[in-house]
Amino acid sequence: MKTILKVIGGLLAAVVLLAGLAFVQVWYFKPFRIGIFYELSFLKFVLEDPETLSQLRILPPALDWYNDDLTEATPARQVRRAEQTRQNLETLRAYDRAALTEAEQQSYDILDWFLQNAVDGEPWMFHNYPVNPTFGVQNGLPTFMLSTHQVTSLETARDYVARLQKFPVKFSQVLEGLQLRESKGVLPPKFAITKVLEGMRKFIEPAPKEHVLYTNLRDKLDKVEGAGDADKAAILAAGEQAVGDDVYTAYKSLIAWFETIDAKVTESNGVWALPNGDRYYAWLVRNHTTLPLTADEVHATGLAEVARLEAEIDAILRGQGLAQGTVGARMAQLAADPSQLWPEGDEGYAAALAEYQRMIDEISPGLDGVFALKPEVGVDVKRIEPFREKTAPGAHYLPAPMDKSRKAIFYINMRDMRENYKWGMRTLAYHEAIPGHHFQIATAQALKGVPTFRKLSLFTVYSEGWALYSEQLAWELGYHKDPLDNLGRLQAEMFRAVRLVVDTGMHAKQWTREQAIQYMLDKTGQPEGDVIGEIERYLVNPGQALAYKTGMLKILELREKMKQKHGEQFDLKEFHNLVLAAGPMPLPVLEKRVLEKM
16 A cells, blocks of 8 residues: 555656656747747736736636735836837747747737837836826825725625825835836926826825725725625725825825925927937837837828818808817817707706717617627726816726626716817717727627736727727718717728828927927817827827827728729628727728738
8 A cells, every 4th residue: 555655646647757757848948839928928917917817817716815915016127017018029029930820820910019029118118107196106006996906795895995005115115117218318398297196195284084995995995795784994094094194195205295396397398309219219100000100101191181171160160150260179169059068067067968878879870880899898888987077087987897797888078078078079089989998998898718917908099099090980870870970980080090190290309399289289279288188298208199090091991902803792791890800909900901801
């Protein structure tokens, strides 16, 4: 018997050793199969990112070890990520692409473009502004706690408090990166400093028990079934203390640094003013468009599109009896018509949200004839939380988690109801929800038989290009019957064409902030507050605004090529399948896919 046990023990030890060796080989060296490499590279990336794990919810609840932690934000982590990216690119290219299946080659090409682009951007990893009025830890982390961290039990409620207690660590890591940027001569524009300070000071004004991070915990905890009053009281007491001691302390440390640089910065320039700013922007153009375009080429395209759209808009305005002034001034006049506005206050907010939801519910069943792929998960319309509405965009989309534990959210900014004029609503709903971001992102999340990274929105030009294309598609399908609704569509497209002009203007041609604001006012007719927020967004997030119109133009170009080839046999549903059914990708890979498949 002892001999048998020794043999069994030896076999078990051998199995464990072999399994360990296999794990080491797969984890630290080139995996045997490229599919394993795809998943491992994604896994290594996401396992050290607790916040992304909470958003994606790809692990079962039993493995929610990350739920009480925040993602590291040190410069050292950025450097580690860059090294990991270089290693992944080297490993990817060690595989023989010619020996792969067609689907594997497509994954190879997507990842190869993404990794090489990231490596090309390494010199600029500290050229950005990670804390600014549009996004950053100061508004992104509270939004994460409110929208992403789920409280479904006493344990997850305690995790919520634990995350609040880690705000000082997270903020100190971000501050380390800001100080490093300062040493390199990379400081945010003056307006960004002013607005970030204003927002952070206001955020910590309430008493801890009145603060949104506390009331959110309280409201979520109230819905937890079976939780005893004593346990709830203890958690809420800990939450109140965490807000007052940890959250407020974290914000005060960041406020102090911004106060020190406030006196040092006097202008609001584009990135041309940064060290090697021209080279940085050249990379940003390629990064956000995924095409080998120059800033001058993008600028010229923008000017041509603005001129085309201006003529179409002018025709509609003249039909409304408005013939004098810039198209922007005339659209602003229409937008200010009381009949096109919702009242301020809760009643007006509720009515506008309901109308957005009605528009989404109306178009959804009418798309069956042109879409084979439609999301299973729904989308809710919600107001952007008041604490972040002042510097948030007019609207944005938040995907559902991959486990579908909640619906996707179409967020609307209601800081000023004059920005939600009725003839612009349809286009916004079609862009952010259906058939725009919701169709594209939810479809990608549900893809089968592809690496996980292909389910994520890695390419803004693809995602935003699709959403802008969706605005035109809805019009083509008859959902802008009223001329004013169509004017809303054209205004939105003009808005994206103007972006090509002002983004390249400010960052490559040294336009001033004020020059860009006036140009956008003249061409789009949007409220001045909206325009200022947009221009300032482009200043702190350079190049990103180029993605929308560039992506739309490429999708329309590919659709036209497919129409020309198939003539009367052209099938719009088939084209949409080609664009959506393989998930997000850079435009050169998308073009290759469509041309080869059509």
